[in-house]
Structure formats: structure tokens, C-alpha cells
Amino acid sequence: MKRLLATSALLGALATTAFAADLKEMTDEERALFRAEVRSYLLENPEVIMQAVEVLQQREQQQQVQADVDLVADNAAAIFDDGYSWQGGNLNGDIVLVEFLDYRCGYCKKAHSEVAELLETDGNIKMIVKEFPILGEASVLASRFAIAVKQISGGDDYKTVSDALMSFNGDITLASLRRLGTTFGLDMTAIEAHMDSDDVTAEIAKTRALADTLAITGTPTFVLKDEMLRGYLPLQQMQAIVADKRG
The missing domain is CATH 3.40.30.10 (Glutaredoxin)
Known part of the structure; x- marks a missing residue:
């Protein structure tokens, strides 16, 4: 459970600019360990990928709806x-x-x-x-x-x-x-x-x-x-x- 929570936190941190900068500062060994941990987590919890895809699709749909609303207003x-x-x-x-x-x-x-x-x-x-x-x-x-x-x-x-x-x-x-x-x-x-x-x-x-x-x-x-x-x-x-x- 601790590893699951820690990995979840790491995955969430991936979205931040600060963490992206920290990732570049990792040694090759640290980066390899991190990647292995992420891979292991995703293999054990593949539903996370589908959830992420659903969130992405929802965001894209919302963006398309708003873009269409703007097009209608402009024309x-x-x-x-x-x-x-x-x-x-x-x-x-x-x-x-x-x-x-x-x-x-x-x-x-x-x-x-x-x-x-x-x-x-x-x-x-x-x-x-x-x-x-x-x-x-x-x-x-x-x-x-x-x-x-x-x-x-x-x-x-x-x-x-x-x-x-x-x-x-x-x-x-x-x-x-x-x-x-x-x-x-x-x-x-x-x-x-x-x-x-x-x-x-x-x-x-x-x-x-x-x-x-x-x-x-x-x-x-x-x-x-x-x-x-x-x-x-x-x-x-x-x-x-x-x-x-x-x-």
C-alpha cells in the first residue's frame, strides 16, 4: 500500500513543471528505478491507464464544445x-x-x-x-x-x-x-x-x-x-x- 501511494504521488507529480525539472537532475540509476516503479505500478493497476484516457477524452470533448461555441458566436x-x-x-x-x-x-x-x-x-x-x-x-x-x-x-x-x-x-x-x-x-x-x-x-x-x-x-x-x-x-x-x- 505504501508503494502504491508513493507511486501514485509520483505519477501525479509528473504533471508538474517542478517535478519534470527534478527528473532531469536524477542520476541514470535513480531514473531507471523510477521508471521501473512506474512500470510496475501500471502493470499492477492497468485501470489507471483507462481512467487517464477517459479524463483526456472528457477534456478534449469539453475543449471541442467550447471551440464550437466560439465559432458560432464569431459567425x-x-x-x-x-x-x-x-x-x-x-x-x-x-x-x-x-x-x-x-x-x-x-x-x-x-x-x-x-x-x-x-x-x-x-x-x-x-x-x-x-x-x-x-x-x-x-x-x-x-x-x-x-x-x-x-x-x-x-x-x-x-x-x-x-x-x-x-x-x-x-x-x-x-x-x-x-x-x-x-x-x-x-x-x-x-x-x-x-x-x-x-x-x-x-x-x-x-x-x-x-x-x-x-x-x-x-x-x-x-x-x-x-x-x-x-x-x-x-x-x-x-x-x-x-x-x-x-x-
């Missing part, structure tokens, strides 16, 4: 008021939920109905959608179509098309998009002509630049009030986070 205008992203839900809600999405992302599709349920059951959340096509040319084509619909036909038609694309399971091609738009009575001649316009290209480019700034590399990524939620989260977990944000 609040571009995230919450860019002037072009679709907004829905309760526009006067006390909580704002932003989603970066790709229509070919399986987890985005999985999250879609749960986000809709969150908005409906809560009733006090504002939703902002950011087109972030990162899964190939078909994703880009889908986003160009959705954005063109928004810019030509307005937010209501965009929401209809966006929901349809999120539940669409076939190949995304110009022909399939044309059929989809025709189903909803959209002016596909005007929309197709606008899909490759500078306005559509600029919107995608701005969102990509923002995603780069926020270190977003996958979808879905959410910004919920003041923090980022990277990846899919079940409805119950999102509800718990919303409740926590309201305090």
Missing part, C-alpha cells in the same frame, strides 16, 4: 441571418435550429422526419436550412434544383421540393428532377434555366465557405442556439438539448 450573422437560407418553423421561436444537409445523405434522411416532429411538437423553434451538397455531382444537382426553386418560386415551393428530395430514393438526374417539379406544378422551364445561374452558384459557394470556417465536414450538422451538433442525433436527445438550452 452568428452568417449562420442565423445570411439573407438567403430557407427559414421555417416558428419564425419568432425562442430557439433557432440550423441544419447543413445533403439530399443524398442517409443520416440526413433519417433525421428529417425527427426534425419535423421536433418542430411540430415543440412549436417554438425556428428552423434554418443550409444546402451543403458534399456527396458528389448528384448532390450538387439536387441542391441546385432546390435553390433554383426557392429563388424562382419562393419558400413554400422550396419546402415542398426539399421534403420530397429528402424522401426520394431513386437516382437524382435532371430527368427525375424534371418529373418531380412537374408533379408539383412548377415552371420547370424557368427553374432549369436558373439552376446553373450565378445566383445559385453563389449561394452554394457561400454555404461551403461558412462550413469550412465552422470546420463542418459531414452532414447532417446542426447549430442549435449556441453550439454545434455534429452528426445525427435521435429525437429524444435533441429534445433534451432544447430543454437544456431553455434552462
Whole structure:
């Protein structure tokens, strides 16, 4: 027990600058004895290593959360008021939920109905959608179509098309998009002509630049009030986070 306590004290002292300096002053024999003692302790108590790893992971997670909070604060205008992203839900809600999405992302599709349920059951959340096509040319084509619909036909038609694309399971091609738009009575001649316009290209480019700034590399990524939620989260977990944000 005495050796265990002594070794524990030595291990704790390793974290201090003063001890690091003392370690350099040890003779080769003293350093070898110390290393042997540490090795023996760790072999007898391997759970200490796992505990240290857990503490390190917790610290890294806390640091990442704080870094994300700072990123959101520094880029609040571009995230919450860019002037072009679709907004829905309760526009006067006390909580704002932003989603970066790709229509070919399986987890985005999985999250879609749960986000809709969150908005409906809560009733006090504002939703902002950011087109972030990162899964190939078909994703880009889908986003160009959705954005063109928004810019030509307005937010209501965009929401209809966006929901349809999120539940669409076939190949995304110009022909399939044309059929989809025709189903909803959209002016596909005007929309197709606008899909490759500078306005559509600029919107995608701005969102990509923002995603780069926020270190977003996958979808879905959410910004919920003041923090980022990277990846899919079940409805119950999102509800718990919303409740926590309201305090």
C-alpha cells in the first residue's frame, strides 16, 4: 500500500513543471528505478491507464464544445441571418435550429422526419436550412434544383421540393428532377434555366465557405442556439438539448 501511494504521488507529480525539472537532475540509476516503479505500478493497476484516457477524452470533448461555441458566436450573422437560407418553423421561436444537409445523405434522411416532429411538437423553434451538397455531382444537382426553386418560386415551393428530395430514393438526374417539379406544378422551364445561374452558384459557394470556417465536414450538422451538433442525433436527445438550452 505504501508503494502504491508513493507511486501514485509520483505519477501525479509528473504533471508538474517542478517535478519534470527534478527528473532531469536524477542520476541514470535513480531514473531507471523510477521508471521501473512506474512500470510496475501500471502493470499492477492497468485501470489507471483507462481512467487517464477517459479524463483526456472528457477534456478534449469539453475543449471541442467550447471551440464550437466560439465559432458560432464569431459567425452568428452568417449562420442565423445570411439573407438567403430557407427559414421555417416558428419564425419568432425562442430557439433557432440550423441544419447543413445533403439530399443524398442517409443520416440526413433519417433525421428529417425527427426534425419535423421536433418542430411540430415543440412549436417554438425556428428552423434554418443550409444546402451543403458534399456527396458528389448528384448532390450538387439536387441542391441546385432546390435553390433554383426557392429563388424562382419562393419558400413554400422550396419546402415542398426539399421534403420530397429528402424522401426520394431513386437516382437524382435532371430527368427525375424534371418529373418531380412537374408533379408539383412548377415552371420547370424557368427553374432549369436558373439552376446553373450565378445566383445559385453563389449561394452554394457561400454555404461551403461558412462550413469550412465552422470546420463542418459531414452532414447532417446542426447549430442549435449556441453550439454545434455534429452528426445525427435521435429525437429524444435533441429534445433534451432544447430543454437544456431553455434552462
